[in-house]
Structure formats: structure tokens, C-alpha cells
Amino acid sequence: AQSVTQLDSHVSVSEGTPVLLRCNYSSSYSPSLFWYVQHPNKGLQLLLKYTSAATLVKGINGFEAEFKKSETSFHLTKPSAHMSDAAEYFCVVMGGNTGKLIFGQGTTLQVKP
Amino acid sequence: DTGVSQDPRHKITKRGQNVTFRCDPISEHNRLYWYRQTLGQGPEFLTYFQNEAQLEKSRLLSDRFSAERPKGSFSTLEIQRTEQGDSAMYLCASSSPGTGYSGELFFGEGSRLTVL
Numbered sequence: 001a002q003s004v005t006q007l008d009s010h011v012s013v014s015e016g017t018p019v020l021l022r023c024n025y026s027s028s029y030s031p032s033l034f035w036y037v038q039h040p041n042k043g044l045q046l047l048l049k050y051t052s053a054a055t056l057v058k059g060i061n062g063f064e065a066e067f068k069k070s071e072t073s074f075h076l077t078k079p080s081a082h083m084s085d086a087a088e089y090f091c092v093v094m095g096g097n098t099g100k101l102i103f104g105q106g107t108t109l110q111v112k113p
Numbered sequence: 114d115t116g117v118s119q120d121p122r123h124k125i126t127k128r129g130q131n132v133t134f135r136c137d138p139i140s141e142h143n144r145l146y147w148y149r150q151t152l153g154q155g156p157e158f159l160t161y162f163q164n165e166a167q168l169e170k171s172r173l174l175s176d177r178f179s180a181e182r183p184k185g186s187f188s189t190l191e192i193q194r195t196e197q198g199d200s201a202m203y204l205c206a207s208s209s210p211g212t213g214y215s216g217e218l219f220f221g222e223g224s225r226l227t228v229l
Contacts, residue, residue, distance in 0.1 A: 009153075034216050043117065043220035044156070044204070051216070090155050092216075098169045099214030100146065103155030 006104035019078040023091030032094040117221035134224040138207030148204040
């Protein structure tokens with residue numbers, strides 16, 4: 001069965017400093033992995049996705065993630081945090097054959113001025 | 114706005130009452146999903162429709178829960194005899210038709226249920 005584990009429930013950074021949100025996955029075959037973001041009172045939004053093409057995936061708002069099979073990781077990074085990046089971030093793996101998504105528990109990103 | 118819309122946004126009810134949530138997906142999307150999200154947790158899959166057919170149901174969906182999508186457009190999620198443990202945000206998402214599953218779901222803002 002597929003699953004993801006987000007290693008940090010809360011990450012706090014200063015504006016302008018790098019962001020690292022960590023995610024490990026478990027899958028019996030080559031997974032499809034995603035990062036979704038949830039801003040307060042907004043619907044979940046796709047940030048980026050990995051589907052076995054390039055291992056370095058670029059998403060919206062300057063975020064990117066690298067798929068590392070040897071480490072079973074799919075960490076999300078951004079070189080310079082902005083105040084508007086403060087949100088809940090979910091690492092996600094696609095499970096089964098109906099396109100359903102399996103979410104991690106989420107990481108709250110706080111950006112301090 | 115042509116995104117996924119959910120109604121009501123908030124519902125407060127007493128234990129034992131029935132509640133119904135409605136989801137209107139993006140018009141050309143034939144795939145529709147329901148998820149439940151409790152405080153501090155990621156969304157959990159409940160059920161999936163392709164057009165009007167309900168193709169998958171999670172074990173989380175007890176007998177008190179029923180979902181329908183009668184004409185392949187809007188969907189309803191009904192909870193009968195609500196319990197305090199049903200308190201959660203109920204999320205609806207839709208995705209476009211295609212030969213495969215892209216993983217890109219478009220989510221509504223959710224319906225928050227509070228059971229007293």
C-alpha cells in the first residue's frame with residue numbers, strides 16, 4: 001500500500017530564507033507524488049507533481065521538489081520564503097486505480113517577517 | 114467563479130440529526146471525490162464517482178454515510194444519525210476526464226460540520 005510521512009508538523013522560517021519541507025514515501029511500485037497547499041479558508045491547490053519523468057520537479061510560486069528513489073524522499077524546497085507562503089502543505093501519493101490521493105498529515109509553514 | 118462549490122459552508126447540528134452536503138464540480142469534470150479532514154490531519158478519501166457511478170468507497174464510509182451523484186453532475190453526501198466523531202471538514206474535489214489519472218484534483222473550500 002502507498003503512504004507518505006511528513007517529517008515535520010511545523011516549520012518556521014524567516015522571510016527571505018530557504019524553505020525545506022520533508023516527505024518520505026512508501027510504495028510497492030514507482031509512485032506518483034504531489035505537493036498540495038492549503039491556505040486558510042481556501043481550497044487545496046496543486047503545487048507540483050512527479051510522475052516518473054524528470055526527478056527535479058518545478059511547481060508554482062518558485063517551489064520545487066526532488067524525487068530520490070534511493071532515499072524514498074520527495075522533499076519540497078524554495079530558495080527564498082515569502083510571507084504569502086505561510087500555509088499548510090501536504091505531501092501526497094496516488095493510490096489504487098481510481099486516482100484517489102493519499103495525504104500526509106501536513107506541515108504548517110510559518111513565515112516570520 | 115467556475116471552481117468547485119460546496120454548500121453549506123458550515124453546519125452545526127445536534128447528535129442524532131441527519132445532515133446533507135452538496136457539491137457542484139467544475140462543469141466539464143466527470144470525476145468527483147469526497148474527502149474528510151479532521152483538525153490537524155490530512156484529508157482522508159471517502160468515495161469516488163465517475164459520472165454517476167460510485168466506483169470506490171472507503172471503509173471510513175460507514176452505513177450512516179451515503180453519497181450520490183444522480184445525473185453525473187452535482188453530488189450529495191448525507192450523514193444519518195450524526196455522532197460527535199463526525200465533526201470534520203468535508204471536502205469535495207473534481208478532476209477532468211482523460212485516459213489516465215493526473216492526480217490534479219480541484220478542491221472546493223469544504224463544508225465544516227460540528228456535531229454537538
